[in-house]
Amino acid sequence: MAMGTDAGQNNRPRSTLLRFLLLFLPVALVLLLTIYVFYRLETDNEKRLLQLEQRHQVQLEKEALAGILDEVVVEARVQAQHEILESLHGPPGPRQLNSLARELSKVLKTTNAYQRILYIDRNGEVLLRLARQDGGSQAVREKAHGTPPAMLWERLSRELPPDKVYLAALDRQDDNAAVIRVAAPVTNDLGEREGLLVMDYRASRALRKMAGLYFSRGLVLLLDRQGHILLGGRSQGSPQIEARGADDTFAALWPLVWDQISKSDQGRLFTKAGLFTWETLAPPARVFNADETRMRIVSLVPEALVDAAIGIYLVQLTQLLIVVLLVAGMICWLLARAQVRHRLAQEALAASEQRLQDIMTFSPALIYIKDHDGRYQFINRRFEQLLGIKQQRALGQSDQELFSPQNAQTLRRHDQQALTGKGPLRVEEQLLLEDGVHSYLTSKFPLRDPLGRVYGICGIYTDITELKSAQAELNQAKEAAEGVNRELLEKQERLDEDLQAAAGIQRALLPYNLPHLPQVELAWKFAPSEFIGGDLFHAQPLGPDRLCLYMLDISGHGVPASLMTVSVHETLDPASGHVATRDGGGVLRALPPGKVLRTLDQEYPLERFGKSFSIAYLLLGLADGELVYSNAGHPLPILLRAGGELEELRAGGTLIGLDGAVPFEEGRATMRVGDRLILYTDGVVEYRDPRGRMFGVERLHRHLIQGAQLPVREHIETLWQELMAFGHNRPLDDDASIMELEFRGNGPAS
Structure with missing residues (x-):
C-alpha cells in the first residue's frame, strides 16, 4: 500500500499535466479561433485603410501635377502674346530678334523655371534659341542652327489652333535633362500666324513643388499612356526622382497590373507585388494633343509594407493572445493541480488508513483498542496468537474474561492511569502466561474524537523478554x-x-655540538613528525683536514626505526673503525665514501633488519675544498655556488640493504669560497599543502637560490618558513631535516 501511495505521488506531475491539458486545450482552441477571426477582419480593414490612404495620396499628387501643367500652359500663352511677337508681319529682322531675345532672357533669369525658349517661324525653322548657362541664372543665346523634329514643328506651325497649345510632358533634350515642353502659336495683331514659341519647363522645378507630397507607406509613379515611368516616387519623405531610360516601363515590371491599369482610368488592385491604386490625369483644356498627354498616377504599397502594416496588428493580437493564454493557462493549471491534489488526498487518506490497519494488524507488537468501559474493539494478529482466539471472539470482551485475575487487575489498573493521565503511559508489565513470565514494555494512551472527548484507549505491548x-x-x-x-x-x-624514550634517544643523536671550524659555517634544522621517524645527520672531523658529513633516512616509523637509527649512528662513529682508520703515527685517516657505503650495505642487509635506508655521505677537504661523495638512494645533495648557480651531486647507487644491487659510485667536486652544500631528507620535498600538492624539488631549488645572499642560519630559517607557509603549518607526515654548510676557505683548525 505504501508503494502504491508513493507511485501516486510520483505520477502527480503527469496527472496534473493531463488534467491541465483537458482543461486548457478547449480554452486555447476557442481563443485561437477568436483571434483568427479578429485577425482576418483587421487584415481586410487594414487593406481598406491603405487603399483610402493611397487614394488620398494619388489625389494630392494629381492636383499638384495638374497645377504645374496649368501654370506651364498659361505661361506659354502669355509669352506667345508678347507685344514684340504681335508686332511681327513676316519673318523678324535682326533687330526684332535681338529685342525678342532680351525680353525672353529676362523670363529665363527671373522665373528660374525654364531651361530653354525657342522661337520657330511658320516654316518650322528655329530663328531664336535661348538656354540657361550651366544650370545658373544666366541666359545665353545659342546659335540657332539645326531644328527640332522638322516635320513636327512645321505641322504644328500650320495646324495648331490659335487657342490651343502643344504639350510634351517630360520630354528629354539633347543634354538628357527632363523638361515639360509646351508650344504656343504666335499670331500678329492682324491675327496672322507667324510661328511657334516653344518653352521647356524644368522638370526638377516640378519635382520640387511635388517634394512635400510623399506616401509614407509606399511609392508613387507617374506613367504616360504607353506605361513609361515618367517620375518615380520614394517613400518616407524622400524626394521624387526621374526615370532614367526607356527601359523604365511599368509594363515591363508589372505586366498583369499594367493590363488592368491601361483599360481603366482609375481603380485598385491587390497582387503578390503589393497594393496598387491609380487615377488618370487629364491635361489642361487648352492642350491640343490631349489624348497623347494623358498620364496615370499609380500608388504602390509593396507586399512587405502591407504585411508590416498588418503585422503590427498581428503582433498586438499575438501579445494579447499570449497574455490571455498565460492567464488562462495559470487558471487551468491551478484548477488541475487542485483537482489532482484533492484526488491524491483522498487516495492518500485511504492508503493511510489501510497502511495504519496493516501496521496494527501485522506488527510484531501486541496492539489493542478498548472502549471507555474496557471492552476490546480491536486486537491485532499477535494479540490473537497470545490469546489463542480470533478477533471476532475477543471483540466486546473485557480483561476479566480473557486473562487471569492477577493479569486482568494489572492491565485494568494501568488502563485507568492512562485514561486519567495527561500524556501517554509507559510502563513495564509482567504477565504470567502458559510458557512462563513475559516482560512487556507497554505504551498506553487515550483516544479522542474531533471534539477532544475520550472514547477509548490504545495499548501497544512490546515483548522484551x-x-x-x-x-x-x-x-x-x-x-x-x-x-x-x-x-x-x-x-x-x-x-x-x-x-x-625512543624519541628522546633520536633527539639525543642530533648534532647539537657541531665542530667549530674556521673553514666552514654549519647550520641545521630538524622537525619530527607525529610518528617517530628515522632521520639522522651529523658533521664530524676525520683527521686534521677532513670533515665528514652525512644524512640518512631509515624507512618506516616507530621504535624499530629509532633503534636502527641508534645502531647506524654507532656504526658511523669514528671510533667504530668503519669510517676512518689510524696510521702508524696514530693520525686518523678517513675511508673513501664508496667503501663506507659498501660496509653499511653489508652490516644492514634487508633480510636481517626488514628495513632499508638512504644516505648521502661526503668528505670535504678543509684545505683545498675538494669534495668526495657517494649516495645510496638519498635525495641529491645540492651545491649552491657563490654566484647563484645550483648543481646536484648525482653520483651514487641504490638504498642500503639491497646487497649492492648497484655499485656505490663516488663523485668529486670542488668547493670555492662562498659555495654552499645543502643536504635534506624527503620529508622536506614531500610536504603537502591542504590541496595535496607537494613542495617539490623545483620549489626547493628556487627558494635556495632566492635566499643565497643570506647567512647560513638565516638562509635555513627562511627556507623553513617558506615550507611551513606552503603547507599552512599542517603537521608533518614524515621527519624533515636540512643541513647547510658554507665553505670559507683554508685556515687553522681549532
Whole structure:
C-alpha cells in the first residue's frame, strides 16, 4: 500500500499535466479561433485603410501635377502674346530678334523655371534659341542652327489652333535633362500666324513643388499612356526622382497590373507585388494633343509594407493572445493541480488508513483498542496468537474474561492511569502466561474524537523478554570487556613510554655540538613528525683536514626505526673503525665514501633488519675544498655556488640493504669560497599543502637560490618558513631535516 501511495505521488506531475491539458486545450482552441477571426477582419480593414490612404495620396499628387501643367500652359500663352511677337508681319529682322531675345532672357533669369525658349517661324525653322548657362541664372543665346523634329514643328506651325497649345510632358533634350515642353502659336495683331514659341519647363522645378507630397507607406509613379515611368516616387519623405531610360516601363515590371491599369482610368488592385491604386490625369483644356498627354498616377504599397502594416496588428493580437493564454493557462493549471491534489488526498487518506490497519494488524507488537468501559474493539494478529482466539471472539470482551485475575487487575489498573493521565503511559508489565513470565514494555494512551472527548484507549505491548535476557548477558560481557580494556590501557601506557624514550634517544643523536671550524659555517634544522621517524645527520672531523658529513633516512616509523637509527649512528662513529682508520703515527685517516657505503650495505642487509635506508655521505677537504661523495638512494645533495648557480651531486647507487644491487659510485667536486652544500631528507620535498600538492624539488631549488645572499642560519630559517607557509603549518607526515654548510676557505683548525 505504501508503494502504491508513493507511485501516486510520483505520477502527480503527469496527472496534473493531463488534467491541465483537458482543461486548457478547449480554452486555447476557442481563443485561437477568436483571434483568427479578429485577425482576418483587421487584415481586410487594414487593406481598406491603405487603399483610402493611397487614394488620398494619388489625389494630392494629381492636383499638384495638374497645377504645374496649368501654370506651364498659361505661361506659354502669355509669352506667345508678347507685344514684340504681335508686332511681327513676316519673318523678324535682326533687330526684332535681338529685342525678342532680351525680353525672353529676362523670363529665363527671373522665373528660374525654364531651361530653354525657342522661337520657330511658320516654316518650322528655329530663328531664336535661348538656354540657361550651366544650370545658373544666366541666359545665353545659342546659335540657332539645326531644328527640332522638322516635320513636327512645321505641322504644328500650320495646324495648331490659335487657342490651343502643344504639350510634351517630360520630354528629354539633347543634354538628357527632363523638361515639360509646351508650344504656343504666335499670331500678329492682324491675327496672322507667324510661328511657334516653344518653352521647356524644368522638370526638377516640378519635382520640387511635388517634394512635400510623399506616401509614407509606399511609392508613387507617374506613367504616360504607353506605361513609361515618367517620375518615380520614394517613400518616407524622400524626394521624387526621374526615370532614367526607356527601359523604365511599368509594363515591363508589372505586366498583369499594367493590363488592368491601361483599360481603366482609375481603380485598385491587390497582387503578390503589393497594393496598387491609380487615377488618370487629364491635361489642361487648352492642350491640343490631349489624348497623347494623358498620364496615370499609380500608388504602390509593396507586399512587405502591407504585411508590416498588418503585422503590427498581428503582433498586438499575438501579445494579447499570449497574455490571455498565460492567464488562462495559470487558471487551468491551478484548477488541475487542485483537482489532482484533492484526488491524491483522498487516495492518500485511504492508503493511510489501510497502511495504519496493516501496521496494527501485522506488527510484531501486541496492539489493542478498548472502549471507555474496557471492552476490546480491536486486537491485532499477535494479540490473537497470545490469546489463542480470533478477533471476532475477543471483540466486546473485557480483561476479566480473557486473562487471569492477577493479569486482568494489572492491565485494568494501568488502563485507568492512562485514561486519567495527561500524556501517554509507559510502563513495564509482567504477565504470567502458559510458557512462563513475559516482560512487556507497554505504551498506553487515550483516544479522542474531533471534539477532544475520550472514547477509548490504545495499548501497544512490546515483548522484551529476550531483550532482558540479552541485557543480563551484555552486562556480564561488559564487565569482562572492561577488564580487557584496563589491560590494554596499561600496555598502551607502556608503549607510549617506550615511544617517548625512543624519541628522546633520536633527539639525543642530533648534532647539537657541531665542530667549530674556521673553514666552514654549519647550520641545521630538524622537525619530527607525529610518528617517530628515522632521520639522522651529523658533521664530524676525520683527521686534521677532513670533515665528514652525512644524512640518512631509515624507512618506516616507530621504535624499530629509532633503534636502527641508534645502531647506524654507532656504526658511523669514528671510533667504530668503519669510517676512518689510524696510521702508524696514530693520525686518523678517513675511508673513501664508496667503501663506507659498501660496509653499511653489508652490516644492514634487508633480510636481517626488514628495513632499508638512504644516505648521502661526503668528505670535504678543509684545505683545498675538494669534495668526495657517494649516495645510496638519498635525495641529491645540492651545491649552491657563490654566484647563484645550483648543481646536484648525482653520483651514487641504490638504498642500503639491497646487497649492492648497484655499485656505490663516488663523485668529486670542488668547493670555492662562498659555495654552499645543502643536504635534506624527503620529508622536506614531500610536504603537502591542504590541496595535496607537494613542495617539490623545483620549489626547493628556487627558494635556495632566492635566499643565497643570506647567512647560513638565516638562509635555513627562511627556507623553513617558506615550507611551513606552503603547507599552512599542517603537521608533518614524515621527519624533515636540512643541513647547510658554507665553505670559507683554508685556515687553522681549532
